[in-house]
Amino acid sequence: MFRTTILSAALLVAGAAGATDFPIRASLALTAHTQGVGRADLPLLRVNAGVGADRRADAIMRRFQHSGEAVTTFGDAKVQTEKLKTIATWADGRRLVSFGDGSKVSFRNPQEMEASAPAALRLSNERLEAIGRKFIQEQLSDFIKLGPGEKLEPFSTRVEVGGGNDVSSTERPLEQVLANAIVFTRTVDGVPVIGGGSKVALMVTNDGQVAGFDFDWADYQPTGKRVKMLGAAQIKERVQSMVSVKLDSPQVSVKRYECGLFDPGLRRRDQGAAVQGACVIQAVEKRIADPVAHLRNPADGHVTSAVVEVIPAGETVEADSHWPQAMALGMGGGVQRASPAGPGPRP
Amino acid sequence: MNRTVKIAMALLALAGSLPALAGRFGTACQEDFQYGWQNTLPYSWNRCSGFNSELGTTDTQIFYWNLHGAKSWWEGDNDQNGLETVNIVFANTHGGAWGTDSVWAMWDDGDNAVSSNMRLGNESWGTMIFSTYSCETLKYDDGLMWSRMGPIMKGGLYIATGSMDLVWAGWTTDDVGADYADDLQHGVTIKESWHDGASDWYEDNDLAVMTTGTDSTNCWNRQNGMTWQNIAGYTRLRDSAIGWYCYSGWHT
Numbered sequence: 001m002f003r004t005t006i007l008s009a010a011l012l013v014a015g016a017a018g019a020t021d022f023p024i025r026a027s028l029a030l031t032a033h034t035q036g037v038g039r040a041d042l043p044l045l046r047v048n049a050g051v052g053a054d055r056r057a058d059a060i061m062r063r064f065q066h067s068g069e070a071v072t073t074f075g076d077a078k079v080q081t082e083k084l085k086t087i088a089t090w091a092d093g094r095r096l097v098s099f100g101d102g103s104k105v106s107f108r109n110p111q112e113m114e115a116s117a118p119a120a121l122r123l124s125n126e127r128l129e130a131i132g133r134k135f136i137q138e139q140l141s142d143f144i145k146l147g148p149g150e151k152l153e154p155f156s157t158r159v160e161v162g163g164g165n166d167v168s169s170t171e172r173p174l175e176q177v178l179a180n181a182i183v184f185t186r187t188v189d190g191v192p193v194i195g196g197g198s199k200v201a202l203m204v205t206n207d208g209q210v211a212g213f214d215f216d217w218a219d220y221q222p223t224g225k226r227v228k229m230l231g232a233a234q235i236k237e238r239v240q241s242m243v244s245v246k247l248d249s250p251q252v253s254v255k256r257y258e259c260g261l262f263d264p265g266l267r268r269r270d271q272g273a274a275v276q277g278a279c280v281i282q283a284v285e286k287r288i289a290d291p292v293a294h295l296r297n298p299a300d301g302h303v304t305s306a307v308v309e310v311i312p313a314g315e316t317v318e319a320d321s322h323w324p325q326a327m328a329l330g331m332g333g334g335v336q337r338a339s340p341a342g343p344g345p346r347p
Numbered sequence: 348m349n350r351t352v353k354i355a356m357a358l359l360a361l362a363g364s365l366p367a368l369a370g371r372f373g374t375a376c377q378e379d380f381q382y383g384w385q386n387t388l389p390y391s392w393n394r395c396s397g398f399n400s401e402l403g404t405t406d407t408q409i410f411y412w413n414l415h416g417a418k419s420w421w422e423g424d425n426d427q428n429g430l431e432t433v434n435i436v437f438a439n440t441h442g443g444a445w446g447t448d449s450v451w452a453m454w455d456d457g458d459n460a461v462s463s464n465m466r467l468g469n470e471s472w473g474t475m476i477f478s479t480y481s482c483e484t485l486k487y488d489d490g491l492m493w494s495r496m497g498p499i500m501k502g503g504l505y506i507a508t509g510s511m512d513l514v515w516a517g518w519t520t521d522d523v524g525a526d527y528a529d530d531l532q533h534g535v536t537i538k539e540s541w542h543d544g545a546s547d548w549y550e551d552n553d554l555a556v557m558t559t560g561t562d563s564t565n566c567w568n569r570q571n572g573m574t575w576q577n578i579a580g581y582t583r584l585r586d587s588a589i590g591w592y593c594y595s596g597w598h599t
Contacts, residue, residue, distance in 0.1 A: 164593030172490030300445040304482035305386040308517035340396040345415040
């Protein structure tokens with residue numbers, strides 16, 4: 001009981017949303033602590049197979065072949081079809097990759113992403129959302145489709161910065177913004193999809209041009225089944241029993257704790273498994289490695305570890321052969337890890 | 348543009364278009380630590396064996412070692428029998444950034460490889476690319492990046508890739524090594540290979556890369572142009588030939 005109380009306190013004081021999170025992600029940080037996934041039950045969703053990597057690559061090349069913007073597939077491309085992906089490359093560095101069943105795609109135009117601007121000119125979340133929604137609606141609507149009850153919601157933003165200095169200088173380098181990124185997620189009946197699946201990310205230059213995109217966006221189909229979710233306190237107990245770090249240690253802080261429907265994305269998904277409710281916890285531990293250095297300066301002498309774990313949140317858990325915690329709970333065993341052989345010491 | 352620069356650019360372009368000669372690579376990884384002095388690092392073996400499997404289809408694996416007693420072959424004169432025997436090192440362990448040192452945790456209780464004791468690129472095969480999936484070791488927001496990483500870069504290392512803050516370890520990041528190697532093989536720049544291979548759009552890995560140059564322009568040209576295939580066409584810069592360092596970082 002005492003341990004649970006401590007754990008709850010640790011989770012409650014940590015895991016706050018970041019400044020670049022949109023409201024839906026910020027609310028996840030709050031509701032996970034008090035309401036778990038925020039619903040009494042959640043649907044089990046089946047993932048429909050996509051059209052195939054080569055067909056999807058072909059469709060995207062046709063979609064952007066006449067575009068005069070930064071996202072363009074104009075010109076001759078070298079196309080390679082490999083076992084797990086189709087890749088198109090252009091002589092100027094543009095690159096299109098379509099993975100697996102074609103539900104995961106990446107495009108970059110690096111030449112358009114070389115401009116820089118002062119760090120203070122990082123694009124605002126509002127501007128990025130407007131640019132992103134317009135691009136998705138006008139350019140990607142054939143590929144980012146929404147089913148009944150589904151919505152596209154802005155999730156977070158990221159930035160690429162650059163800096164440097166004369167090696168003889170002791171001045172702090174001036175930083176520039178090199179590119180911005182906005183990430184959208186899907187909600188299903190108001191419940192956000194967490195994990196790498198159901199994400200659209202757009203790379204945006206400082207003058208507001210979209211110069212690249214990634215999406216991992218499969219079609220979902222209800223199975224007709226719903227699973228009762230654990231309450232917030234029960235989920236925390238399950239998290240505590242399954243994570244690999246001691247969450248009640250004073251050296252541990254929780255950076256994120258979020259619950260929703262979990263989709264690991266194309267490349268981690270067990271195609272036979274369903275999307276189900278889960279919570280993701282990201283915890284950081286700083287251990288003192290050099291007590292003397294740490295005594296001199298509390299910012300020194302530590303080594304940092306950062307762990308991410310995904311814990312199913314349902315009263316019952318569907319087996320998922322790629323997800324160790326779901327296998328452990330769904331099959332009634334411990335966490336099973338498929339681990340390759342470790343290395344030996346240098347002879 | 349003068350004639351020398353034109354010839355150099357033509358040679359670089361040629362290097363990029365030629366079938367690549369097999370490069371030499373090594374992986375240095377640790378998942379558990381002596382007496383638990385550091386947390387277990389989940390899926391470290393997966394990250395490193397994924398890198399080995401992927402890059403091994405085109406290049407030559409020289410070593411895949413754990414970090415038992417590894418401080419001796421990361422630091423000092425004996426690195427010529429360790430890190431310096433390959434063109435690219437991929438490592439996965441815990442890390443930290445102290446006042447003037449970046450540190451990488453070794454298996455041995457209390458042991459860290461410390462950047463001020465390291466110098467890469469000047470012995471044996473001469474490491475070109477030093478990639479570590481470790482927290483904090485490319486920290487730059489305090490303006491002390493060169494103090495920490497300069498000793499390593501001064502040996503002639505071309506590029507370091509890592510993190511300025513946090514990189515996450517778990518089931519959902521077990522393929523970082525394979526993805527990074529895959530992009531390298533496909534001629535993506537080393538900088539973008541690291542960014543693409545070691546990140547996704549949910550977990551927010553804080554990634555960074557660092558290069559050197561004779562001046563700012565040269566530094567950025569190297570950072571934005573170097574690939575696994577063309578890197579040998581760039582001049583190796585050591586000690587006083589280095590006038591500038593530059594970095595890129597991706598964060599929230």
